Amino acid sequence: MRIMKIFLHQLPGLFVFFLALSGGLCAQTTGAGYVSGIESKAREIKQLQQDMDNLKSQLAKLDADKLKSIRNAEESLRQATQRINNDASWKNRLQTARNGWEEFNPGTCSAGGPPPICPANHWFKSNVQDAMKRYNEYRDKFLKPYQEAIDRAKMSGESEKEAIRKEEQRKLDRIPILKNEMNELSRKYKEHIKEKAGELSTGYGKELVRSVAEVHFQESVIRKYQEQIEKNRNEEIENKAKAIEKVSREMEDLVKKLQSDILILEQEQQKRVTAIDDEIAVINKAIMELQAKIREQDTRLSQHKGTERERLAMEERRNELQTAVYAEQKKVAAAKSKLQDLNTQFTYEKDLLNKKVNSTRHGTYDAKQQAQQIVEATFKAKRELLQSSLTHAATLLEARKRAFQARENDLNKNYNNWAGRVDVECKRILVACQSVAASCYGAEVPGEANLVWNKTKSCIGNIEGIRNAGNVIYGCEELSAYYATLTGYLDGTGTAQNDIQQQTFKNRLDNIYN
16 A cells, blocks of 8 residues: 555656656657758759750750851852852853863853853863863862851851760769659658657657556446446346246247248148149140141141042031130130139238238237336336446546546647648658659658557557456557556555455445345
């Protein structure tokens, strides 16, 4: 008893210790360093992406400048080609070559042909093939600078573009590295939060285990009254069974007798129906044989070549067969009518028996109800006295439960504040990662932290549930040992107090039953 008082005296101190522990855990950082690191890397990725956009713009400008240079060079080539096609001097040169004249020094004659086109001695007579060859060589030489200008324009800026592409690739290669680092930071953040959630839940759980132990101590008193109430109910059930057993057995015997009569009636119906069905089958067979003879007679009539008297005799025979068919068909109709009447009669008789069965069963129910009401009235008075004592004990239990609920609400509030900060940080992580299309942990972190928290709450529920079942193994391992220690002090060392409570309980029961 003295040990129990010392322990109960120390419990408030433990309560304050766990309260301080929980508050301290809630005030601790939830992992801001990881979040800042992820956001920093996201900013770096965005800067890299912006730099890559700038490099793409530079590449686009170089391509535009290159295209402009190519177009300018191509325009110069087009103008030069147009000059060859339209200039009088060039036209003269082409016609002169076609006439078989060659220039001593191609390009010397500005007129483009021998006298009378040009009075100077710039030309000599040759053949058309050589003259055209010399003309084409001169034309190609004239156009070569323009073509070379196009080639130079096509190669312009390539070295700069290559340097830009390398720089762009370097930045592009850096991005997945940063994304992997973001993923790793988010993973570490996730583990950090799970660890902190575990620490928070441990302090929370120990506080609530203490309250649960106090509730269970009061419940042990209540269970004694509940056992007596349950005993009262069991005895009531037993007496109800005995009271209605005779009525139930007699009614059941009567129902069985009626059901047996129904079965016999059905068997008789089946027997008589079968006999009529057999009779109809025999008649139908006779009809088929007669109809076969009629068909045979019709065949003979169609093939008949004898005298008129023979034909009339054959027709008379056919009519006799048809009359016999009609007679047999009337027998079938009569048999079917008899079968219908028979079924109607049996159905009527079975309906009467079934109504008696239903009536008997309804009467059985009423008799059982009456027997139950008599027994219930006898045990109700005793149970009401027990219930009054149970209600008194339950009042104190409810007070302890309210204290438990109030503390649970406070701890839930503390956790929600902490979880709110976790949620904000996770949203920051997701925003940062989504802004750069990085794969990160974060969306599941609040849920997993809640899972740790809920596991602890579930453990408290398991402790309470298994305790009520009388099992010595209480819920989850991390809190069950602590609970066992508390209940050991409350139940094991409080022997004298328990003896007093048990004697008081026994006296109250004696007053109820005596």
